[in-house]
Amino acid sequence: MNDGRSGSNDEIAPEGADDVLSRAAVSPIRSLRAPRRLGDSIGARIRAEPQRRSIGSAVTRLAAVLAAIAVLGAVAFAVSVRPTDRGSPVDTTGLATPGDSADETRAPAPSSPGSPQASSVPATGAVAGEVPSGPALATRSVALLTEARQGAGVETAVPAGKTVFVLDGAVIEQGARWRLVQFSGDIDGWRGVGWHGWVEEGALAEAVQPEEPTCPDDVTVSSLAELSPGERLTCYGGRSLTLTPVITGEYRVGASSDLWLSDDGLYDFLTSIPYHTSASGPAVPIYEWLAITGHFDDPGASRCGSNASDAPDIAALLCRERFTVTDFSPADPPDSQARGTWRRIADAPIRGREAAEAAWTGTEMLVWGGWGRSDGAAYDPAADTWRILSPSPLEARESPASVWTGREFIVWGGDDEEGRGLADGAAYDPASDRWRRVAEAPLSGRAAAAWTGAVMVLMTRDLEVATYDPMRDAWEPLPAAPVRRGVGQLVWTGDRILAIGYGGFDGTATLATLDLQGRRWSVIEETRLSAQDGLGVWTGQELISMTSYDYVGDELHDWAFDPATGEVRRFDGCRTTLSGAVWTGQEIVSGEIAFDPTDPMCRRLPRAPDRTGGGLREAPTTVWTGTEVIFWSGGTGGDGQAPLPDGVAFHPDRP
């Protein structure tokens, strides 16, 4: 959101005259205005929302009720320390029966020590009801007092058609009976904790018809997360449940996040439930796979991380909705987790960076370049030590091509900071710690590269192709590649080059093969293979192309090509970021997932050592050493830090 304080961008985002995003080019978009009907529509939708308006602006029909509720706000607080005024039960036996659990004849809940409000909210199941949407009641809403303790008397009107859960009561006061209710606050798939408040029973009975929610028999984190908090209380009350395997602590949303319990009290939409450990309960370890036993609707519920401004009864209700852990034991990880171990590696003596080039020599990981960098270092995993490379003759560049020849680390081309293609390169010999410039090339710019065992093959984004022979320091031009122009990939299969030209506007990609001896290209397939960009690896049998999750296009296909059969098969990959992914000879491993194309199953890596971003960074430097994947530096994403020179290594367990 431009806050009107921003200045000119020109000095911080240099644009060439022909820049596709020059001020002239984007001017029509910058001056574009939203359709006026959009503003009207937003206004209408806001007004159709449950209103957060003051009592003074409430509709006339509800004025009397709201006035009574405003009084009740104070009364309810008083009631909270006089549990005998509250007739609700403690249902510790398990499932509550919809329709009978909010009966004032039940016993009050026990208090938790030091928590005077605790007794105000009985632990029990709930009655669910739906505000009918038929003609007779279409305009009626249920008025809730949601912020009574702050004295503001804020009221929420539950719109017709919403499911209402009666969670507490009845409280008898001022000659009326009051119920604590909640309605589900779904917002585009997000399961909010819903709206809570007190409502006069007569008004509720007039507007609400009882309804029994569907309670899943298979109780898992996933099935529980599908329920609204009110549904969970209604279905399971205080029944003891065991969930296994689950992991606690921060866990990224993804394929296995339905095994996650959130310890921050926050819901992740459809993928986790928040848990709570009472003062007398066990300390739950985080980042370990566990079988966890506990229950919702804890009798001692009072406050578990709720906002200080929440009214005591609402805070207690929010606490009742959390899963209170009573016991745990270690559990085996699920099949969806890859097996292996992590270790920290020594910090590098050079600055952290994104998108550096790297090679594995057999004993060292060589790192050079990266965004705005022209220096490099070598890491020896056996000794866990680094050394700085001798200065290179090359300027800093973006996305150069690189290969390891078995003797030299060749870095060539790329773009300068203005996006101009570079045509020079150099080769680093780790045995002598020396660089040499390579001969001037007949092409320039960003390129894909492959090493055949004798020559480096390059294909630029303009589809120019050439080979470089490091023994003769000589280039040889080849016919242009018949693939889609743009981002490309090359792999060497042992007897031929396979080239992928990733898509354009229509999302197509081309797969072609190059016969180096005959200097001939052949198109294998041009189809909707994948969107825009991807990761191409040669497994020894197939060329695997996987699309990174971020590339959200019309067509998302991961695919594999088998040169022996000429077949292209499509499969569902990981749908996650593949930044820094490498082929280990058995799996594609990124800092987050491991994918075995023969399985095929996408497995999440165990949690990485304590490090910003864990194993997952933006454009890290990655190599496979034969026994472990080393991830070094990369963008740290969400913490505002510059890239750090730290790294981790993942050692996969092999069957």
Next chain:
Amino acid sequence: MDPTLVVRARRGDVQAFDRIAALRLDSVYRITLGITGNAADASDATQDAFIAAWRGLTGLRDPERFDAWMTTIVVNASRLQIRRRNRVREIQRAVSSQPSHQPDVLDHDALSLIEGISRLPLDQRVVIALHHLDDQPVEQVAARLDIPVGTVKSRLHTGRAMLRTLLDERTP
């Protein structure tokens, strides 16, 4: 954004929120257009962003942080809309081919640009939309996305390069 307006809206003052929406509507629409790539999705994401903001305003502790907070909501609403669109299109394709809906006030070059941006990886799309279409300085984009300035610059650079390739390819 005037913090007084935000405080009033947070208390449930619909008129105050109307004013906020009026002040930010065009900006939000341009960002969502840049990220989602078409007018229909941009309209949906814009609506969703304002509804989410209205619903979530009570959780905004510091009114001075409204614009940064709103940027996060707008980006998330756009991402959700893209995911939703992809699911919807799977169904739509089986029924009929859906025409694209683009703002009819933009010329061919601007439409090509929007379409090209929509073909970029999402992270690049977001920084380009905020920096180039909403005129936010790089430092502000970095702060609002909570990423390093260098990351913003590299995403802008890479996105521009990829966009150039895409547009060159489209030119006959």
